Amino acid sequence: MLEIKNLHAEIENEGxxxxxxxxxxxxxxxxxxxxxxxxxxxxxLSHVLAGKPGYRVTDxxxxxxxxxxxxxxxxxxxxxxxxxxxxxxxxxPGVANMTFLKxxxxxxxxxxxxxxxxxxxxxxxxxxxxxxxxxxxxxxxxPVNVGFSGGEKKRNExxxxxxxxxxxxxxxxxxxxxxxxxxxxxxxxxxxxRAPDRAFIVITHYQxxxxxxxxxxxxxxxKGRIVKTGGPELALELEAxxxxxxxxxx
Amino acid sequence: MAAVxxxxxxxxxxxxxxxxxxxxxxxxSERARKGLGEDVVRFxxxxxxxxxxxxxxxLDAYQRWLTMEEPTWARVNYPKIDFQDIYYxxxxxxxxxxxxxxxxxxxxxxxxxKLGIPLREQAVxxxxxxxKVAVDAVxxxxxxxxxxxxxxxxxxxxxxxxxxxxxxxxxxxxKYLGSVVPVTDNYYATLNSAVFSDGSFVWIPEGVRCPMExxxxxxxxxxxxxxxxxxxxxxxxxxxxxxxxxxxAPQRDxxxxxxxxxxxxxxxxxxxxxxxxxxxxxxxxxxKGGIYNFVTKRGDCRGDRSKISWTQVETxxxxxxxxxxxxxxxxxxxxxxYSIAVSNGRQQVDSGTKMIHLGKRTSSRIISKxxxxxxxxxxxxxxxxxxxxxxxxxxxxxxxxxxxxxxxGAHTVPYLESANPRAKVEHEATxxxxxxxxxxYCISRGLGPEEAVALIVNGFVRxxxxxLPMEFAVxxxxxxxxxxxxxxx
Ligand SMILES: Nc1ncnc2c1ncn2[C@@H]1O[C@H](COP(=O)(O)OP(=O)(O)OP(=O)(O)O)[C@@H](O)[C@H]1O
Ligand SMILES: [Mg+2]
Numbered sequence: 246m247l248e249i250k251n252l253h254a255e256i257e258n259e260g261x262x263x264x265x266x267x268x269x270x271x272x273x274x275x276x277x278x279x280x281x282x283x284x285x286x287x288x289x290l291s292h293v294l295a296g297k298p299g300y301r302v303t304d305x306x307x308x309x310x311x312x313x314x315x316x317x318x319x320x321x322x323x324x325x326x327x328x329x330x331x332x333x334x335x336x337x338p339g340v341a342n343m344t345f346l347k348x349x350x351x352x353x354x355x356x357x358x359x360x361x362x363x364x365x366x367x368x369x370x371x372x373x374x375x376x377x378x379x380x381x382x383x384x385x386x387x388p389v390n391v392g393f394s395g396g397e398k399k400r401n402e403x404x405x406x407x408x409x410x411x412x413x414x415x416x417x418x419x420x421x422x423x424x425x426x427x428x429x430x431x432x433x434x435x436x437x438x439r440a441p442d443r444a445f446i447v448i449t450h451y452q453x454x455x456x457x458x459x460x461x462x463x464x465x466x467x468k469g470r471i472v473k474t475g476g477p478e479l480a481l482e483l484e485a486x487x488x489x490x491x492x493x494x495x
Numbered sequence: 496m497a498a499v500x501x502x503x504x505x506x507x508x509x510x511x512x513x514x515x516x517x518x519x520x521x522x523x524s525e526r527a528r529k530g531l532g533e534d535v536v537r538f539x540x541x542x543x544x545x546x547x548x549x550x551x552x553x554l555d556a557y558q559r560w561l562t563m564e565e566p567t568w569a570r571v572n573y574p575k576i577d578f579q580d581i582y583y584x585x586x587x588x589x590x591x592x593x594x595x596x597x598x599x600x601x602x603x604x605x606x607x608x609k610l611g612i613p614l615r616e617q618a619v620x621x622x623x624x625x626x627k628v629a630v631d632a633v634x635x636x637x638x639x640x641x642x643x644x645x646x647x648x649x650x651x652x653x654x655x656x657x658x659x660x661x662x663x664x665x666x667x668x669x670k671y672l673g674s675v676v677p678v679t680d681n682y683y684a685t686l687n688s689a690v691f692s693d694g695s696f697v698w699i700p701e702g703v704r705c706p707m708e709x710x711x712x713x714x715x716x717x718x719x720x721x722x723x724x725x726x727x728x729x730x731x732x733x734x735x736x737x738x739x740x741x742x743x744a745p746q747r748d749x750x751x752x753x754x755x756x757x758x759x760x761x762x763x764x765x766x767x768x769x770x771x772x773x774x775x776x777x778x779x780x781x782x783k784g785g786i787y788n789f790v791t792k793r794g795d796c797r798g799d800r801s802k803i804s805w806t807q808v809e810t811x812x813x814x815x816x817x818x819x820x821x822x823x824x825x826x827x828x829x830x831x832x833y834s835i836a837v838s839n840g841r842q843q844v845d846s847g848t849k850m851i852h853l854g855k856r857t858s859s860r861i862i863s864k865x866x867x868x869x870x871x872x873x874x875x876x877x878x879x880x881x882x883x884x885x886x887x888x889x890x891x892x893x894x895x896x897x898x899x900x901x902x903x904g905a906h907t908v909p910y911l912e913s914a915n916p917r918a919k920v921e922h923e924a925t926x927x928x929x930x931x932x933x934x935x936y937c938i939s940r941g942l943g944p945e946e947a948v949a950l951i952v953n954g955f956v957r958x959x960x961x962x963l964p965m966e967f968a969v970x971x972x973x974x975x976x977x978x979x980x981x982x983x984x
Contacts, residue, residue: 295939296938296939297935297939298931298935299931319935319938319939320938320939320941320942320943320944323938323939323940323941324941329939331936334936335930335932335933335935335936336933337933337936337937337950337951337954338954338955339953339954339955339956339957339958340950340951340953340954340957344950345937345940345950348942348946348950349937349940349941349942350941352940352941352942352943352946353940353941356941388954405940409940409941
């Protein structure tokens with residue numbers, strides 16, 4: 246599904262290289278966890294895949310179902326099924342959460358040549374998904390992320406994912422800031438979306454999340470490269486020993 | 496073509512000004528000579544079949560105007576206006592309109608399309624020549640107007656053109672015209688008093704709640720009003736009216752200078768709600784062309800407990816100079832001003848309000864949202880003045896500016912003048928930018944850059960949009976999106 250080869254990317258203004266020859270292959274239906282020290286380039290990878298301005302790709306490729314996504318407009322990437330749950334979700338004053346969701350969904354449907362969703366269908370969909378994530382009606386009416394607690398923001402990201410039904414979902418530290426109950430709710434939300442034609446990249450610092458969302462593959466990202474790949478047991482090993490062994494290898 | 500004939504007759508029957516709909520009339524003869532002089536004022540008055548006192552009124556205004564100077568305090572720049580180079584009375588739409596939609600500026604058509612205006616109506620708005628299109632559109636309107644009129648007259652409401660009011664209800668016009676905006680109020684108001692061509696007149700009798708928004712009529716009427724409109728609305732004791740001015744479809748107009756005057760009078764316990772959507776031609780990307788919109792709008796809360804509320808969505812014109820104001824004369828009166836002013840390209844907006852607290856326990860509320868993009872300049876200029884005797888007066892101002900891009904400007908110029916130390920006058924102001932992170936957040940969810948800006952801006956103006964009547968709010972929302980196109984790289 247996702248095929249990243251020798252990806253090099255730098256910060257546009259500084260010319261500092263952050264991703265330095267990163268390779269990653271994710272097959273449909275799989276969940277990959279990416280772990281790694283602060284500043285390793287995990288968020289940068291997610292931004293580059295989602296098309297955030299401010300980065301320059303200097304080498305390598307990233308294809309989704311064989312289509313190069315790095316040259317695509319970010320909005321088109323979204324319509325093609327790329328979704329990023331942000332490490333730091335952004336506040337948009339005055340725009341009701343519901344309005345935002347509907348605008349996003351319809352924009353994607355339009356880009357794919359599908360018709361707009363009817364209001365009743367949309368309401369049903371949102372109610373059902375919000376219910377699963379324990380998101381209140383009130384939160385749906387409030388402006389996007391404004392005054393939301395850290396955990397509420399993260400749950401809201403998962404709600405967006407559930408509504409938009411992406412092919413490839415990248416969750417950047419969605420677990421940080423969640424209390425134990427919220428972690429469960431969010432994990433269940435993610436697990437419910439696991440499907441044979443959908444893949445996840447879960448960026449996290451903690452084994453805890455991986456108890457709830459069982460990954461198929463675990464990677465260690467250090468200094469802009471994948472330096473170690475293993476099964477779920479790798480996360481346990483990291484938890485016990487830290488990154489020291491792998492970071493030196495990079 | 497019997498239906499067409501019938502339509503034409505119906506149109507003729509409803510308004511003496513029917514020639515302006517663009518039927519086969521000799522338009523040349525309807526035009527005053529170029530420039531301004533006593534003869535032109537007389538010509539206009541004669542054309543309108545006005546009573547003698549009206550002509551005197553106009554001539555007096557003209558004489559006073561000659562002694563006045565153009566104001567320069569607003570934060571706007573434009574080349575000096577040659578007042579002798581303007582036609583003060585002409586068929587308001589260009590005499591040689593496009594022959595068909597193929598000849599209409601494609602940019603304009605694109606905008607119509609985005610606003611969801613049917614093709615037939617597009618042709619009318621763009622001023623395409625040809626009776627077929629015009630008659631069809633007029634046909635629709637005739638029935639609407641007639642039904643409206645019947646319904647309104649049942650309640651004793653007068654709603655007509657101001658020219659008609661002068662002839663049919665001279666005592667009302669005489670009593671109220673110029674009573675809120677005096678002839679010599681300001682340069683443009685004085686000019687308007689001398690040469691105004693038409694506008695609307697509304698009178699709501701005591702205790703009557705106007706059963707509909709007075710709007711649809713105006714959309715049609717809009718075509719007829721030239722550059723100097725004059726509107727007068729009077730709400731008698733305990734009455735209520737909501738008036739919508741404007742058309743949400745952008746209109747090309749060759750008239751550079753628009754100087755309208757609107758006067759509102761609210762008697763005891765009466766309420767007037769006046770909403771405007773203004774999107775005259777803003778000029779091209781480089782600031783060529785576009786309307787100079789110099790408007791004087793003022794409401795007088797003359798009776799105790801009366802209320803006047805202004806809501807405006809300003810997206811058009813090259814220059815906007817406009818301060819809808821309230822004189823809170825009666826005790827316990829309320830004035831409100833809700834404004835959205837969007838500027839893009841090279842537009843210049845200097846707009847705001849004046850709240851003059853004279854009566855006891857008067858209160859005013861000002862919510863202004865300015866959005867600047869491109870190379871535009873957007874100034875909020877507001878005055879809150881509390882008279883010594885205005886015991887218990889309260890005023891609240893909230894003034895937010897949103898900047899899009901790096902080349903535009905937002906300015907806030909509040910004047911607070913309180914002669915009553917116990918008055919409670921509050922002022923809040925913020926300036927913010929649409930952040931790259933906000934934009935990317937929206938875009939990463941599939942919205943195009945322009946959709947993203949429109950969504951964020953509509954969030955920013957939500958408080959004010961909510962003040963507009965429902966269907967108007969929806970149109971205004973679309974309009975804001977359209978006006979901000981090209982504001983993101
Ligand atoms: N826009 C930017 N401008 C300057 N430096 C940046 C920018 N984005 C990322 N960086 C730098 O790139 C490096 C990688 O950052 P990134 O956010 O990808 O790390 P991370 O692996 O997600 O870390 P964490 O675990 O703390 O979230 C850091 O040194 C960071 O300071
Ligand atoms: Mg990170």
